[in-house]
Amino acid sequence: MKVLNSNSVVYAAVLLSDLSNGLSLFGNKKPQLTKRDGSEIDNFIKFKFDKSYGDSYKNSSKRNKPKLDIVKRDGYEEIELKNESSFYSIKLSIGTPAQNVTVLIDTGSSDLWVTGSDNPLCSSDDATFTGSDGSSQSSIDCSLYGTFDIDDSSSFTSNDTSFAITYGDGSYALGNWGQDVLSLQDIDVTGLSFAVANYTNSTVGVLGIGLPSLEATYSGSLAGSNPYQYDNLPLVLRNSGAVKSYAYSLFLNDEDSSEGSILFGGVDHSKYEGTLNTLPLVNYQKSSGFQSPYEFDITLQGLGISTSSKNTTVSDTQIVALLDSGTTLTYLPVTLTSLLAAELNASYSARLGYYTMSCPSSSDSTEIVFDFGGFHINVPLTSFIVTSSMNVCILGIIPRSGDQAILGDSFLQHAYVVYDLENLEISLAQAKYGSSSEDIEAIVSSVPSAVRAASYSNTWSTAATINSGGDIFTVSTTASNGTTSSGSSTRSSTSSRRTGTATSSSTGSAKDSSASSLRPSSSTIDSVSGSSGSSSSTSSTSISNSATTLASTTRSSSTSSSLSTSTSSSRTSSSNSNSNGSNIIVPSFITILASLFYFI
Known part of the structure; x- marks a missing residue:
């Protein structure tokens, strides 16, 4: 050598x-x-x-x-x-x-x-x-x-x-x-x-x-x-x-697609369902001296599970969630991962270092529900399943130390995300696949047709003990006229389509571009405390x-x-x-x- x-x-x-x-x-x-x-x-x-x-x-x-x-x-x-x-x-x-x-x-x-x-x-x-x-x-x-x-x-x-x-x-x-x-x-x-x-x-x-x-x-x-x-x-x-704006939209497309797209200065309304809800970025490192957010952290208000027969709230404790397109999997704090695994009948394997569970069928309709306060992003359980060479299924939601979640591609491919760097905001909606046409509208001063989420002013400020239970499925939303309504919901897409007339236009030819990762994608994956083995x-x-x-x-x-x-x-x-x-x-x-x- x-x-x-x-x-x-x-x-x-x-x-x-x-x-x-x-x-x-x-x-x-x-x-x-x-x-x-x-x-x-x-x-x-x-x-x-x-x-x-x-x-x-x-x-x-x-x-x-x-x-x-x-x-x-x-x-x-x-x-x-x-x-x-x-x-x-x-x-x-x-x-x-x-x-x-x-x-x-x-x-x-x-x-x-x-x-x-x-x-x-x-x-x-x-x-x-x-x-x-x-x-x-x-x-x-x-x-x-x-x-x-x-x-x-x-x-x-x-x-x-x-x-x-x-x-x-x-x-x-x-x-x-x-x-x-x-x-x-x-x-x-x-x-x-x-x-x-x-x-x-x-x-x-x-x-x-x-x-x-x-x-x-x-x-x-x-x-x-x-x-x-x-x-x-x-x-x-x-x-x-x-x-016209310091903003862009990210669409990862479905997991079987070999391409995604990033749209600078615009929103493609054909790529999402329901309403775009806007959240402020969280200054996660304020205590370390940062005067403003430096990465794409938002507040996750709770986590739940939806099946064809029932809805279950895993926790309604606020945590910080980093949107990280450079990570394939999703990482949650140790306690929250443990609570979720218990509801899914997954057990921690000290030998493997992961939670294992019965492999769901391809037709399994179970969804993991991410509550952002007034709206949900729903992700099929099958998107979080990792196969192995040992004939066992792994839960691809990994426990990590600290109080911050990292929402990787397994989450982001089901969300349409608008990054507003000018106003330090994120707008989210349930992603929509298979649209044959585009409905693109330029972002001028604010994200068109987006509304402030009901929880916009109720953001994470400090770490808290993660508790089980609560109710994330009774969704309260504040309309533009200031009135408040509530009801049982399992999808954010139940809200109405955008109002007004959008400017629709074609993007023309484009070669090959990329959007990425954002940030130290993977994080420390710790053994669950109390499990046997090291x-x-x-x-x-x-x-x-x-x-x-x-x-x-x-x-x-x-x-x-x-x-x-x-x-x-x-x-x-x-x-x-x-x-x-x-x-x-x-x-x-x-x-x-x-x-x-x-x-x-």
């Missing part, structure tokens, strides 16, 4: 250097966006994206499904959860002449970066790189998803500003900021700043479309003075006039998990190397300015700094 040696420079001023330059680092040019054929853009932009699932993007597939496998290692067996991460990919065209690269759309980070052609870890050989701290890193094959060679582009300009980001799964990217001719499917987004990673252990780059507080240039409350934000893709689209389940995070800035935000996630051992890590990012742009922060330095700022 070939060993590569390198004496990387640890640039310790990463957090404080030259941030005072602020937005001037990116220039004052305001992009004027058009389609690549020169025609004008409608007041919304729709991209389609490819969906794939796996343990890493390199090994992901459209056909993969979460499953539990027995893996033999060194004479003993381990039980591993496979295909736990979700990936949404899109192709970019960068430079003059154009070079094509693939990136993952991520709702949980906010920066665009691509792999540079000079990345020393890109090699077709089975090589190992040894860093200055003695740690080793295997080489990666960068040819499949493309790299960007700045020397082959006559239009590339560097900002001489360093970029660094790391993720909870151990992947990272280090490089420099710049600008170039840039196209996203058929839309020319030249002027959007991006980073070229000349050192990364990831096979694919990331297109982050999250909140500004997640930008690698922003320090928030955890780092030094002079933080700054810049226009990432959603802001570039809005500020250029291409769309076991914890495997949790893997993906590149598309939500990133946080070293100078701004951090978020914990975990990976597990064995059934009995789990290792917690955090995902951090940082950006620094450097006069010559040549200094690189080695991964070990980032890891050390991340541990200093680690919080839950």
Whole structure:
């Protein structure tokens, strides 16, 4: 095995250097966006994206499904959860002449970066790189998803500003900021700043479309003075006039579909049933000094089960729920998972590290009901079932420590979600599949036809003991005229269709786009307290998990190397300015700094 040696420079001023330059680092040019054929853009932009699932993007597939496998290692067996991460990919065209690269759309980070052609870890050989701290890193094959060679582009300009980001799964990217001719499917987004990673252990780059507080240039409350934000893709689209709002809608489509779509600046009313209900984002990390929300957390008011014969409320205790399109499964606090499992007659297996249950038939009508206060999102129980090679079914709702839930794709594929980054709100409705036509309406100042949920002002504020019981099925809704009505309900789709006349239009041609993950997708999966044996389940995070800035935000996630051992890590990012742009922060330095700022 070939060993590569390198004496990387640890640039310790990463957090404080030259941030005072602020937005001037990116220039004052305001992009004027058009389609690549020169025609004008409608007041919304729709991209389609490819969906794939796996343990890493390199090994992901459209056909993969979460499953539990027995893996033999060194004479003993381990039980591993496979295909736990979700990936949404899109192709970019960068430079003059154009070079094509693939990136993952991520709702949980906010920066665009691509792999540079000079990345020393890109090699077709089975090589190992040894860093200055003695740690080793295997080489990666960068040819499949493309790299960007700045020397082959006559239009590339560097900002001489360093970029660094790391993720909870151990992947990272280090490089420099710049600008170039840039196209996203058929839309020319030249002027959007991006980073070229000349050192990364990831096979694919990331297109982050999250909140500004997640930008690698922003320090928030955890780092030094002079933080700054810049226009990432959603802001570039809005500020250029291409769309009228700082908002987008995400439609993952049904689980058998290989494509989903993201709609910037618009809502497609044909993709949901009933009424769009609006909720405010929750500032989950307020106690840690954050002045506003930095990720897509909302309040889950309760949880229930609906069958053909009865409705059962599992709990009506408020908890925080993160909408995370980078996670395939759904994670709930330990106590809530235990209460739900009991109602489903699922039992915890210390050997497997998961709840097991009788396999439901394909015609099983049982639904898990997520109550958001005045409306429900219903998810078939079968969407939460994980198969295994041991002829047993696993409940794909995983217990995790803490008071926060993570609602992954198993939930989100049944919801139509509008992310309003301007007003820090989320609008939700039950997803609708199979529509042959579109009914798209531009978002101007607020989400069209959306109404404030009855619980809009009753949001999570502090952790509480999760209690069983209650009644989430007597739904109280406040109409626009201020009157209140109540009744028994098991679906949010029973509410009336939107009022008024919508502007319906076609989206035109679009290539291939992606929406993603948002945020450290997977989280710590703890053994249920009181169960026999010492076991914890495997949790893997993906590149598309939500990133946080070293100078701004951090978020914990975990990976597990064995059934009995789990290792917690955090995902951090940082950006620094450097006069010559040549200094690189080695991964070990980032890891050390991340541990200093680690919080839950």
